[in-house]
Amino acid sequence: MVDLVAKSPCDGLLPPEIAGLRLVEPAPQRLTSIAPLRGQETAVAESLGVTLPVPGQSAKAGGVELVWFGMGTYLALGEITTDLSGKAALTDQSDAWTVVELTGPRAEDVLARLAPVDFRLSQFAVGATARTEIAHMMGSITRLAQDRFRVMVFRSMAKTLVHDFTLAMEAVGARG
Numbered sequence: 001m002v003d004l005v006a007k008s009p010c011d012g013l014l015p016p017e018i019a020g021l022r023l024v025e026p027a028p029q030r031l032t033s034i035a036p037l038r039g040q041e042t043a044v045a046e047s048l049g050v051t052l053p054v055p056g057q058s059a060k061a062g063g064v065e066l067v068w069f070g071m072g073t074y075l076a077l078g079e080i081t082t083d084l085s086g087k088a089a090l091t092d093q094s095d096a097w098t099v100v101e102l103t104g105p106r107a108e109d110v111l112a113r114l115a116p117v118d119f120r121l122s123q124f125a126v127g128a129t130a131r132t133e134i135a136h137m138m139g140s141i142t143r144l145a146q147d148r149f150r151v152m153v154f155r156s157m158a159k160t161l162v163h164d165f166t167l168a169m170e171a172v173g174a175r176g
Helices: 041-048 107-112 155-174
Strands: 022-024 031-036 058-061 064-070 073-077 088-092 097-103 129-134 137-145 148-154
Touching: 022 155, 031 041, 064 129, 064 137, 097 107, 097 155, 107 148, 107 155, 137 155, 148 155
Parallel strands: none
Antiparallel strands: 022 097, 031 073, 031 088, 058 064, 064 073, 097 148, 129 137, 137 148
16 A cells, blocks of 8 residues: 655745845645625625735635635635635635745745746735736735745745746846
8 A cells, every 4th residue: 555645735845045035835734715706795804803805905804814715705824714615606716725925025026037927025915916917827916914925836836936036036136
């Protein structure tokens, strides 16, 4: 019988610090897609204790963060303890995504090389999120702090994501 071992998407892939920039894989957490049923948006928001985020934004309530994830869809990061039966369609997405965090004073410069979004703090504030192309992959980028971003792509693209970020980090570092 084969002994299977669970591995994170970026197991053994992440580079060391490059030019003061770090790409790390945060501790895994539950990822759940929430699609409120027709007319149930208010009931879902009340049950979760948070206003559902508008496009391009995220919101936090208790230990759960909600990220706008597309028209009528939100991604919950963290454990949902509220029963949403009859209010929303839920799908466990925990194993579907690679989640990394980019930190450093020039993180915006790295992201500018990879995604067609204006990541300046004045345009992409803390809590802002974008479903966008990242290099040639579709994903999600959320600003967590002034110099910290969460980047998500499909799990099957983990190696490509790390490769593209490593090249962009090296290029930003080479500019001095």
